Amino acid sequence: xxxxxxxxxxxxxxxxxxxxxxxxxxxxxxxxxxxxxxxxxxxxxxxxxxxxxxxxxxxxxxxxxxxxxxxxxxxxxxxxxxxxxxxxxxxxxxxxxxxxxxxxxxxxxxxxxxxx
Amino acid sequence: xxxxxxxxxxxxxxxxxxxxxxxxxxxxxxxxxxxxxxxxxxxxxxxxxxxxxxxxxxxxxxxxxxxxxxxxxxxxxxxxxxxxxxxxxxxxxxxxxxxxxxxxxxxxxxxxxxxxx
Numbered sequence: 001x002x003x004x005x006x007x008x009x010x011x012x013x014x015x016x017x018x019x020x021x022x023x024x025x026x027x028x029x030x031x032x033x034x035x036x037x038x039x040x041x042x043x044x045x046x047x048x049x050x051x052x053x054x055x056x057x058x059x060x061x062x063x064x065x066x067x068x069x070x071x072x073x074x075x076x077x078x079x080x081x082x083x084x085x086x087x088x089x090x091x092x093x094x095x096x097x098x099x100x101x102x103x104x105x106x107x108x109x110x111x112x113x114x115x116x
Numbered sequence: 117x118x119x120x121x122x123x124x125x126x127x128x129x130x131x132x133x134x135x136x137x138x139x140x141x142x143x144x145x146x147x148x149x150x151x152x153x154x155x156x157x158x159x160x161x162x163x164x165x166x167x168x169x170x171x172x173x174x175x176x177x178x179x180x181x182x183x184x185x186x187x188x189x190x191x192x193x194x195x196x197x198x199x200x201x202x203x204x205x206x207x208x209x210x211x212x213x214x215x216x217x218x219x220x221x222x223x224x225x226x227x228x229x230x231x232x233x
Binding site for chain 2: 004006032034036042043044046049089091101102104105106107108109
């Protein structure tokens with residue numbers, strides 16, 4: 001089955017700096033890669049996702065890059081703000097239209113702390 | 117739009133007792149998931165329903181965990197008997213029909229924090 005590894009486990013950045021979180025996956029058939037943000041005591045919420053037919057996607061201060069050959073994808077947060085402090089999870093799944101019903105395999109999470 | 121509703125928010129039980137969690141997905145969402153999130157780890161899928169049928173329960177400890185989704189809407193997850201290692205947050209999520217194509221974003225509920233003592 002799919003195995004997703006996420007690094008680092010914790011990340012401290014100064015406000016205004018950039019943060020990068022990296023994930024690797026094992027299943028070459030995976031083609032959907034979402035990122036979730038989970039604030040303390042709250043539910044995980046999707047912040048950005050990418051499918052394997054593109055290499056990069058950007059939404060304001062966040063961007064995700066995908067390297068299918070190397071089987072890794074990364075989340076980039078620029079101009080970090082204190083409200084970016086949260087746990088971020090990457091995930092991977094196969095095309096639900098083919099098999100596995102789109103089962104998401106999550107990474108272990110990265111605790112991001114943005115200090116003013 | 118209304119989100120995924122879960123209850124209770126918190127539950128403390130003694131080991132070997134039974135517990136049940138309830139989930140009401142977003143209206144119209146055919147796919148429903150139950151995840152277990154142990155402290156410091158990512159969510160782990162326990163069971164996935166498509167309408168009222170189970171499509172993946174490969175990681176569900178079937179000797180003690182059970183789940184149902186009668187009428188393809190609400191769902192309940194039960195643990196009987198509970199063990200100490202079951203202490204975790206149990207998250208319910210739902211999405212549009214994952215095989216209908218298009219957006220398959222999973223929307224999560226607030227979760228139920230279970231403590232087994």
